[in-house]
Structures are given as structure tokens and as C-alpha cells.
Amino acid sequence: MTTSSLTIKSHVSMSSGLTMPMLGLGVFRNDDCKPACRAALECGYTHIDSARLYRNEKQVGEAVRESKIPREELFITSKIYHVDRGLDGTLAEVNDSLQNFGFDYLDLYLIHSPIGGKAGRLATWQALLAAKKAGKIRTAGVSNYSPRHMEEIREAGLEMPAVNQVELHPFCQQKEIVAYCRDHGIVVQAYTPPVRGAFDDEVLQELSKKYNKDPAQILVRWSLQHSFVPLPKSAKPERVRSNAQVYDFEISKEDMSKLDALDKGKAGAITWNPIGAE
Incomplete structure (x- = not known):
């Protein structure tokens, strides 16, 4: 094994220029995410991924302010779930997110899901581009x-x-999506990289022992070495810290x-x- 500081970049460039x-x-399904966020910020994370659907934007914003880390040094994401809001409705949701976080802008705002039909997807996308032009979000994905x-x-x-966030780990590699994104300069974010603790695979167990790392660390490292942006979630501060090691x-x-x-x-x-989704 070799030290990896020179083989894994700390940041990835996006088509937005950021x-x-x-x-x-x-912070998916974490109704009390402040402890996890504070642990993350204390141990060196500078990137937190939230969403309207998670109902914890306010907690993320509070954790950021309590950390005393300058806002410009952090990268904060949220997402709009419904694609039937139209231009005004989508912009209203972006504004509400900003109010929840207590921020002047968000670094990334995503359409959470393609569910809802083509017309809604395109209208919502145009609304996010309008929010970007207005300076409310810095990147749309x-x-x-x-x-x-x-x-x-x-x-x-x-x-x-600039970004497509999908479930991505060794058991579900989304190869067609990854190939398309790479052909078009779209950064791939990987959610559920630690497979929700389903660590019984023999290969995963073998490599965990070989590298003296827990299975979640092996899975996060796999994602990084493929140049994905993994977003491991945990409500436990000790697990948050471990996932970064x-x-x-x-x-x-x-x-x-x-x-x-x-x-598979x-x-x-x-x-x-x-x-x-259609």
C-alpha cells in the first residue's frame, strides 16, 4: 500500500467554473443532523449535501455557523424534489432553501429526481438556470x-x-450514466457509497482485512479512485470521522x-x- 495524497485530488473542477x-x-433522512455536520466540519469535511426532502436545511445552516468556518470555504448543496412547480414555484423553493440555511447563495442546487415528466423537468431546469443567473445558486445540476x-x-x-448525483457503488456502477457524464463533462456524485452497511460480500471482507480498513472506507476509497464524488451518510459522529479516513x-x-x-x-x-422515470 502506498500513501495516496498524490493520487487523489481534493477537489474536482466543474463546467460551471467552480x-x-x-x-x-x-444528510439523507437525518432529522437531527447537527451532530453529524459538526463532527464533519471539525474533522475536515468542507462539503455537505442536503435537500428539501430531507427537511434539515436549517440544521445544516446552524452547524455551519457554529463551526465558525467562513462560508466561502464550504460547499453546500440542496435539491428540489417536485418538478411541477413552474418557474415561479421553483424560484420560491430556492428562496425558501436560502432562508432555511441562512445563506445568501448555495454552491449547488439539483433537481432531485426525474419523476414528473419531460415538461416539468425542463421547466424546473430553466428555473434553476434563472436562479443561477440571479446569483442565488452557483451551480445547477x-x-x-x-x-x-x-x-x-x-x-x-x-x-x-454540471453534476449528476446517482446511487453508485461496486454493486451498482451505473456504467451507461457514468459514460454519458464523462463524455459531456458532467461530474458524477455517488450517493449511498457505503451500501447502507450491507458488508457481507466476500471480496469486500477480504479487502477490508488486507488493507486494515473497515468496509465503508474501502467503498469510499473505491469511489474516489474512480474520480467520483462520494457522499457517505451517517448520523453517528464517529462514523462520519471514520468515513473520511x-x-x-x-x-x-x-x-x-x-x-x-x-x-450487478x-x-x-x-x-x-x-x-x-418517464
């Missing part, structure tokens, strides 16, 4: 979008998403291939994964 920290904290959904944006002649080892090419061979396609998904 950079994003390569490791973020997810999508989540759970398939190539077909992203092609709708391209065919409409609109600015393409992935920069002192490197998975070998041979062992990366073993993990790559675990892909859509069958490997462990969340809602609505990439097939």
Missing part, C-alpha cells in the same frame, strides 16, 4: 438522471448540468478490478434509484 470537494457528507433525461436538456439547447492508503489496480467485477447493474441498487 471546484467541488471530492468527499462530502450526506441533476440527480438520478439517465442519459435520456440529460439528452432532453441538450436537445432543448440549454446549458447542461481514506487518504492514507490506496487500493491496488488488481483489487480495484475485483471490486469492479461486483457490478440495476439489480445491485439498494435505494429507490428512479433513473428509469
Whole structure:
């Protein structure tokens, strides 16, 4: 094993011209996320991923202010879930997010899901571009979008998403989506990288012992070595800190291939994964 500080970048450049920290904290379904956020900020995370649906934007904002870290040194994301709000409704949701966080802007705002139909997706996307132009968000992106959904944006002649956030781990590698994103300069964020603790796979257990790292650390490291942006979620401060301890080892090419061979396609998904939405 070799020290990995020179092989993994700390940030990735986006088509918006901004950079994003390569490791973020997810706060999905964490009604009391302040302890996790504070632990993350104290141990070096500068990237937190929230959403309207999570109902914890206020807690994230409070944790940021309590950390005393300057806002401009952090990267904060939220997402709009419903795509039937129209221009005014979407902008109202962005404004409400800003009020919840207590921020003047958000670094990234995503359409949370393609569910709702093409017309709604495109209208919501145009609204996010308007919010970006107004300085309320710095980058616009999508989540759970398939190539077909992203092609709708391209065919409409609109600015393409800077980011697509999808379920992504060795068991569900979303290869078609990843290939499309890389062909079009779209950064891939990986949610559920630690597979919600489903660590019973023999290869994962073998590599955990070999590298003296827990399975979650192996999975987060796999994601980083593929140049994805993993967003491990935990409500436990000790787990939040552990998930960040992935920069002192490197998975070998041979062992990366073993993990790559675990892909089950859509069958490997462990969340809602609505990439097939009409």
C-alpha cells in the first residue's frame, strides 16, 4: 500500500467554473443532523449535501455557523424534489432553501429526481438556470438522471448540468450514466457509497482485512479512485470521522478490478434509484 495524497485530488473542477470537494457528507433522512455536520466540519469535511426532502436545511445552516468556518470555504448543496412547480414555484423553493440555511447563495442546487415528466423537468431546469443567473445558486445540476433525461436538456439547447448525483457503488456502477457524464463533462456524485452497511460480500471482507480498513472506507476509497464524488451518510459522529479516513492508503489496480467485477447493474441498487422515470 502506498500513501495516496498524490493520487487523489481534493477537489474536482466543474463546467460551471467552480471546484467541488471530492468527499462530502450526506444528510439523507437525518432529522437531527447537527451532530453529524459538526463532527464533519471539525474533522475536515468542507462539503455537505442536503435537500428539501430531507427537511434539515436549517440544521445544516446552524452547524455551519457554529463551526465558525467562513462560508466561502464550504460547499453546500440542496435539491428540489417536485418538478411541477413552474418557474415561479421553483424560484420560491430556492428562496425558501436560502432562508432555511441562512445563506445568501448555495454552491449547488439539483433537481432531485426525474419523476414528473419531460415538461416539468425542463421547466424546473430553466428555473434553476434563472436562479443561477440571479446569483442565488452557483451551480445547477441533476440527480438520478439517465442519459435520456440529460439528452432532453441538450436537445432543448440549454446549458447542461454540471453534476449528476446517482446511487453508485461496486454493486451498482451505473456504467451507461457514468459514460454519458464523462463524455459531456458532467461530474458524477455517488450517493449511498457505503451500501447502507450491507458488508457481507466476500471480496469486500477480504479487502477490508488486507488493507486494515473497515468496509465503508474501502467503498469510499473505491469511489474516489474512480474520480467520483462520494457522499457517505451517517448520523453517528464517529462514523462520519471514520468515513473520511481514506487518504492514507490506496487500493491496488488488481483489487480495484475485483471490486469492479461486483457490478450487478440495476439489480445491485439498494435505494429507490428512479433513473428509469418517464
